[in-house]
Amino acid sequence: MIQQARAIxxxxxxxxxxxxxxxxxxxxxxxAAIIRDEIGLGDESIAAVYLHExxxxxxxxxxxxxxxxxxxxxxxLNRISTIKPKDTRLEAENYKKLIxxxxxxxxxxxxxxxxxxxxxxxxxxxPKSSRDQKILETLMLYIxxxxxxxxxxxxxxxxxxxxxxxxxxxYRAITNKLKATEQDRMRLTEKFIEPLKKKLTEExxxxxxxVRTKTAYSIYRKMQVQKVPFEGVFDVFAIRFIIDGATDHxxxxxxxxxxxxxxxxxxxxxxxxxxxxxxxxxxxxxESLHITVKNELGxxxxxxxxxxxxxxxxxxxxASHWSYKGIKSERTxxxxxxxVRNTLEHGKAMNIEDLPSPPKDEIFVFTPTGELKILHEGAxxxxxxxxxxxxxxxxxxxxxxxxxxxxxxxxxxxGDSVExxxxxxxHPGKDWLNWVVTSKARTKIxxxxxxxxxxxxxxxxxxxxxxxxxxxxxxxxxxxxxxxKGLKITSNITFWAGIAEETIDVNDIKTFILKHNEKxxxxxxxxxxxxxxxxxxxxxxxxILVLNAKNVKGLDYxxxxxxxxxxxxxxxxxxxxxxxxxxxxxxxxxAARLLEKYPYRIQKVVWxxxxxxxxxxxxxxxxxxxxxxVLASIMDIIGQFKASMRTFNVNENxxxxxxxxxxxxxVPSSMxxxxxxxxxxxxxxxxxxRRV
Numbered sequence: 001m002i003q004q005a006r007a008i009x010x011x012x013x014x015x016x017x018x019x020x021x022x023x024x025x026x027x028x029x030x031x032a033a034i035i036r037d038e039i040g041l042g043d044e045s046i047a048a049v050y051l052h053e054x055x056x057x058x059x060x061x062x063x064x065x066x067x068x069x070x071x072x073x074x075x076x077l078n079r080i081s082t083i084k085p086k087d088t089r090l091e092a093e094n095y096k097k098l099i100x101x102x103x104x105x106x107x108x109x110x111x112x113x114x115x116x117x118x119x120x121x122x123x124x125x126x127p128k129s130s131r132d133q134k135i136l137e138t139l140m141l142y143i144x145x146x147x148x149x150x151x152x153x154x155x156x157x158x159x160x161x162x163x164x165x166x167x168x169x170x171y172r173a174i175t176n177k178l179k180a181t182e183q184d185r186m187r188l189t190e191k192f193i194e195p196l197k198k199k200l201t202e203e204x205x206x207x208x209x210x211v212r213t214k215t216a217y218s219i220y221r222k223m224q225v226q227k228v229p230f231e232g233v234f235d236v237f238a239i240r241f242i243i244d245g246a247t248d249h250x251x252x253x254x255x256x257x258x259x260x261x262x263x264x265x266x267x268x269x270x271x272x273x274x275x276x277x278x279x280x281x282x283x284x285x286x287e288s289l290h291i292t293v294k295n296e297l298g299x300x301x302x303x304x305x306x307x308x309x310x311x312x313x314x315x316x317x318x319a320s321h322w323s324y325k326g327i328k329s330e331r332t333x334x335x336x337x338x339x340v341r342n343t344l345e346h347g348k349a350m351n352i353e354d355l356p357s358p359p360k361d362e363i364f365v366f367t368p369t370g371e372l373k374i375l376h377e378g379a380x381x382x383x384x385x386x387x388x389x390x391x392x393x394x395x396x397x398x399x400x401x402x403x404x405x406x407x408x409x410x411x412x413x414x415g416d417s418v419e420x421x422x423x424x425x426x427h428p429g430k431d432w433l434n435w436v437v438t439s440k441a442r443t444k445i446x447x448x449x450x451x452x453x454x455x456x457x458x459x460x461x462x463x464x465x466x467x468x469x470x471x472x473x474x475x476x477x478x479x480x481x482x483x484x485k486g487l488k489i490t491s492n493i494t495f496w497a498g499i500a501e502e503t504i505d506v507n508d509i510k511t512f513i514l515k516h517n518e519k520x521x522x523x524x525x526x527x528x529x530x531x532x533x534x535x536x537x538x539x540x541x542x543x544i545l546v547l548n549a550k551n552v553k554g555l556d557y558x559x560x561x562x563x564x565x566x567x568x569x570x571x572x573x574x575x576x577x578x579x580x581x582x583x584x585x586x587x588x589x590x591a592a593r594l595l596e597k598y599p600y601r602i603q604k605v606v607w608x609x610x611x612x613x614x615x616x617x618x619x620x621x622x623x624x625x626x627x628x629x630v631l632a633s634i635m636d637i638i639g640q641f642k643a644s645m646r647t648f649n650v651n652e653n654x655x656x657x658x659x660x661x662x663x664x665x666x667v668p669s670s671m672x673x674x675x676x677x678x679x680x681x682x683x684x685x686x687x688x689x690r691r692v
Contacts, residue, residue: 004047005046005049005050005051009025009028010025012054020125030121044069044073045073048070048073051070055074073111076104076105099141117158135161135166138161142158156218159218160216171220175216178236188299192295199262200259205243205259206245207243209241211239213238214235237302238301239302242311244308256289260291263293267301270300274290275290277290288306289305290303363413364415365414365418366415368418377437379438381398381409382441383412383436384399384418387441395424402416405421427448428448453493457496458653460495460496460501462653473513474590476561557583558580558581559617560582564617565616566670567670569670570585570587572602574594574602575603615668616667618673619692620663621661621690623653625658625685627685631650633683634683648661662692
């Protein structure tokens with residue numbers, strides 16, 4: 001299989017060369033060697049390397065004779081090769097996720113890291129512009145991925161190659177110092193462990209010793225962060241005790257602390273640098289004891305003490321070194337990458353089909369300029385437009401996906417390149433909410449729909465008021481609510497907007513008002529004889545009904561809801577058959593009709609001389625400039641008087657550029673109400689105020 005795949009690559013790539021003029025086949029051959037000898041992946045992965053290079057630019061090559069698992073790897077590698085990061089430094093985490101998402105087979109990510117290692121080893125053959133881009137991508141994308149996958153040797157080599165080209169002077173200085181001090185470290189190791197060997201043997205403690213020297217790049221990072229010279233980095237050299245033979249957790253802790261005691265008994269320790277992750281393990285499960293000690297020559301050595309179980313957990317990914325170093329990453333991505341590490345460690349013992357799939361709740365799409373955008377799975381062209389800018393989303397009419405024109409509701413997929421079409425006349429519609437899945441798009445669409453409805457409501461209200469004046473009809477709030485109930489409309493805004501949109505015909509409103517008035521007149525006529533016999537004094541002018549303001553809710557009379565009279569208003573009584581006497585203001589919208597048609601049912605009314613503590617309901621309508629401070633000013637004025645505010649509604653009339661404010665109050669008298677009206681009317685922002 002490998003020979004067949006390589007033969008295809010040799011044939012397809014025979015005329016291609018690298019930047020230095022060497023045959024391009026050097027690259028896939030070198031990557032295959034890394035995969036086989038340094039990582040240990042099998043034949044399918046090696047074959048996939050050759051087929052990837054053969055089909056990357058020659059997609060029509062027939063590959064029918066190869067297993068589907070190989071073709072799946074090839075497809076993932078080809079997809080990754082299309083990624084052209086626009087700004088790796090800013091979008092590194094997103095590009096890492098994209099690489100992983102393209103890797104439906106976990107071996108794809110590993111092969112891509114091997115591919116990058118070969119490129120970095122051959123970096124000298126590339127021109128400087130290409131070299132700079134590759135070292136930045138390596139630092140931001142491939143080094144973190146190699147680290148999390150547990151490919152520590154590859155990760156360290158990538159770091160040092162990056163460092164060598166990014167800062168050659170510092171690289172030479174640190175590597176030369178490491179070489180110069182290598183013999184010293186070997187002697188330090190021997191001298192350090194020699195006095196402890198006997199003690200550990202006597203105590204029957206079985207252990208393995210790991211000696212670690214930091215890479216040049218890692219030392220450089222320490223120097224930068226800690227602002228110290230090479231000699232000031234304490235953990236250039238580290239010794240790790242890995243204790244074996246513990247059977248339970250308590251025994252593990254006892255053994256670790258016992259070794260700790262032997263080390264600190266022999267060597268002076270820096271207690272400020274003690275890290276006890278045995279007593280309080282890290283949230284990710286990491287357990288270990290870290291201490292820095294100083295030998296008799298004054299050399300500092302970092303010592304790490306842990307059991308084999310703790311070391312396995314720290315090294316296997318459950319508490320990965322990436323998380324341990326504090327690098328943030330998503331749990332689903334971490335879990336999937338850990339499964340890749342397990343594949344490498346266990347080989348055929350774990351079936352790749354049994355591994356969890358990479359996270360798929362996100363898609364990655366590109367702008368025409370190559371900028372990467374992450375959206376929820378199922379996102380549409382409209383979602384993409386809103387992710388760029390809210391204004392672009394509101395004017396979106398469609399798009400071009402991978403060169404093909406599509407509607408705004410077209411679903412996107414990872415790797416799509418999307419261009420947005422717009423129109424100045426486009427506005428969000430209610431059906432747009434069915435075509436988006438991102439919260440940003442849904443929120444902005446709702447805001448636009450709400451603003452549009454309020455604008456329409458202001459237009460509709462103006463239309464209705466103008467028609468009512470022409471018809472010389474009144475449409476009080478109670479009547480409007482009755483009509484809205486019949487139409488199953490719960491909001492005044494929706495009702496007025498319906499008038500502007502002509503879903504509610506103003507002529508239907510006129511018909512409703514006329515029918516309502518006719519019904520009232522019919523009911524009045526039907527019980528005229530009853531009223532005449534019961535209230536013979538009505539309309540004579542001889543009797544006067546005296547209202548006790550303390551008892552306005554009595555059975556004899558009620559305040560009419562159409563005009564809500566208050567103590568001190570000029571009022572009259574209208575005799576009804578079932579509701580007693582209803583008190584109306586002289587200025588009531590219905591007063592003229594009642595006085596003209598039913599003079600015999602009119603009762604003269606005066607208020608009792610003092611109102612004391614009674615309260616009356618009334619409503620004020622205020623038109624004011626679009627100034628937020630006026631709302632607070634109105635509330636402050638109401639609070640200065642003997643009035644209780646029950647509701648305060650504000651609507652913006654964008655056409656007139658005004659606030660339309662409705663305030664419902666409880667007041668003790670018309671005198672107190674007049675004071676409130678006068679004070680509010682005196683505000684500079686208030687254009688008009690009237691009592692309803």
